[in-house]
Amino acid sequence: KFNREGFPIIDHYTFALVSDGDLMEGVSCEVAQLAGHWKLNKLVVIWDNNGVSIDGPTSLAWSEDVLKRFDAFGWFVQEVEDGYDLEKLEKAIKNALEQKEKPSFISVKTHLAYGSPKQDDASAHGAPLGKDLALQTKKNFGWAQEEFFVPEDVWAYRSEKIKKGELLERQWQEMFQEYAKRYPEEAELLQRIFRRDWGQDYKKVLPEFKEPMATRQASGKVLAQICKTIPTLFGGSADLSESNNTYIHGEGDFPNGRNIHFGVREHAMGTILNGMAYHGGILPYGGTFLVFSDYMRPAIRMASLSKLQVIYIFTHDSIGLGEDGPTHQPIEQLSSLRLIPNLFVLRPADANEVSIAWHIAIERKEGPTAIVLTRQKVPLIDRQKYASHWECLKGAYLLADEGEETQVIIFASGSEVHPALRAKEILEEEGIKVSVVNVFSFELFENQPQEYKRKVLMREVKKRVAVEAGRGLLWHKFVGMDGLIISMEEFGKSAPGEKLMEHFGFTAEHIARRIKEWL
Known part of the structure; x- marks a missing residue:
């Protein structure tokens, strides 16, 4: 996208220093499979192979041939038997940098707590050596017996590397200045995307929908439009692209295009999205069924903790998905995702609210969405009759407001909003005045001013x-402890979606009847 002849603007390598524990985790297999499949030759993984984990020697729970594993995944594999032989280590790294079609894996045999009285002792994992053992370690290395001491040759090496780094940065900046003269549009875009400024043009192409449709279908239509205005919007799905509507048609497949096929590897997808966000210049997104968000939860949590701008597309969001049954029907996932700090969870009630959801996700820079x-x-909500879909920007809003006449207030989200509106109509035929609040996002609503929240929550309404x-x-x-909650407190069943909604009480008629009985 950006490199031109004589201007290798982006040509760096990525190095990962990994431990025994890192390679025991299943996600290490998932991502290594993909790296080998994609021939990511600019990825170099160095394994700190010290054979000790927290409980003791890794042989307690680990006996596989790790080098054969990475060889099978399509990596260029090397072994450095003495990790303190710097010449051999440097040679291995140079060999890795020469690879053209394979990522590199270097096993480096080392010792935990090298040179200390606790060398190769698992207790050194989580506890400091302490003053006496630290002094003994320094004695073993022939260092001065000072409490804080760094050898002069280390200081000299550090200074040398700082100067070299400063020189390389100056050279790159000079190259980029010349690049900007010759290719001003590319240079301006590059600087902008690394500021995570995705521009404003996407707003001009956000669809206004006129027909009812599944919100996943609406999301696909939004993505098809906004991708034209954000060239580094980049992502894919965990083997569900057609179901998630995450495929950008006409843009090709990674590594030559913008569509990433992650395979059935949700955890890997989440970690790769995080890596793309850490790198910068890319707005990454990934899709799967909502129930499978459980498989990628550590990556979601890390994105939230690290304030990474990542977009998750979670479809098939309730028992409404139908015959796939309780293994695929999410029950607890919405609540558990809402519990993750700094993750915004958006559940649109109709197609037009999907456009707003994407708008929020693009503008939100300080965490994942x-x-x-x-x-x-799901039906389109009649915006001539009810509040504008742009009210979603506030997280929750009064979709139907009966003001001081309100006797019952209903809070609903997503596909349950329209049945709630119909239940309102049924109840009002019997003289019960009902206001309805669309709770699009708990987190967005929590960030609103207290005055607005008081208006929407209508605390004076007791029902x-x-x-x-x-x-x-x-x-x-x-709703408080005395309110009525119509929810799923058991796993679902296998049946058509509309039958399940009726069976579990989420049709307008069931909602109205439950409220009448409760009143």
């Missing part, structure tokens, strides 16, 4: 109801 979508078709096809525990925040 999960867009949660239906498999089944309070929440409706969502997931676990209901978090909804007590809206």
Whole structure:
């Protein structure tokens, strides 16, 4: 995209220093398979092979041939038997940098707590050596017996590397200045995307929908438009691209295009998205079924903790997905995702709210955003009759407001919003005045001013109801301990989606009847 003849603007390598424990984790296999499959020759992994984990020697739980594993994955594999022979280590790294079609894996045999009285002792993993053992270690190396001491040759080496780094940076900056003269548009775009400034043109192409559809389908249509204005919007799906509607048609497959096929590797997908966000210049997204977000939870948590701008597309968001049954029907996932600090969870109620969800995800720079979508078709909310879909920007909003006449207030999200509106109509035929709040995002709503939250929450209304096809525990925040929560407190069943919604009580008629009985 950016390199030109004589201007290797982006040509760096990525190095990873990994431990025994890192390679025991299953995700290491997932990502290594993909790196070998994609022939990522600019990736170099160095294994600190010291044979000791927290419980003791790694042989307690690990006996595989790691080098054969990486060889089978399509990596260039080397072994340095003495990790303190710097000449051999340097040679291995140079060999790695010469690879054209394979990522490199270097096993480097080392010792835990090298040179100390606790060398190769598992207790050195989590406890400091202490003053006496630290002094003994320095004595073993022939260093001065000072409490804080760095040998002069280390200081000299450090200074030399700083000067070399400064020179390389000056040279790159001079090259980039010349590049900017010759290729001003590319240079301006490169600087902008590394500031995570995705521009404003995407707003001009956000679709306004006129027909009802599944919100996952709407998301695919939004993606097809905004990708034209954000050239480094980049991502894919964990083997569900057609179901998640995450494939950008006409853009080709990675490594030659923008569509990444992660395979059935949700955890790997999450970690790779994080790596892309850490690198910068890329707006990464990844899709899977909502229930499978469990497989990538460590990566989601790390993105939230690290304030990485990553977009998750989680489809098939309730029992409404139908016949795939309880193994695929998410029950607890919405609540558990909402519990992760700094993760924004957005659940649109119709196609037009999907456009707003993408807008929020693109503008939000300080953390990840999960867009949660239906498999089944949902009606378009009549915005001539009810509040604008742009009110989603506030997280929750009064979709239907009866003001001071309100006797019952219903809070709902996603596909349950329209049945809640219909239940309102049924109840009002019997003289019960109902206001409906669309809770698009708990997190966005929490960030609103107190005055706005007071207006939406209507605390003066004592009859309070929440409706969502997931676990209901978090909804007590809206309805209090005495409110009525219509939710899923058991696993689903295998049947058509509309039958399941009726069976578990999420149709308008069921909602209205439950509220009447409760009143």
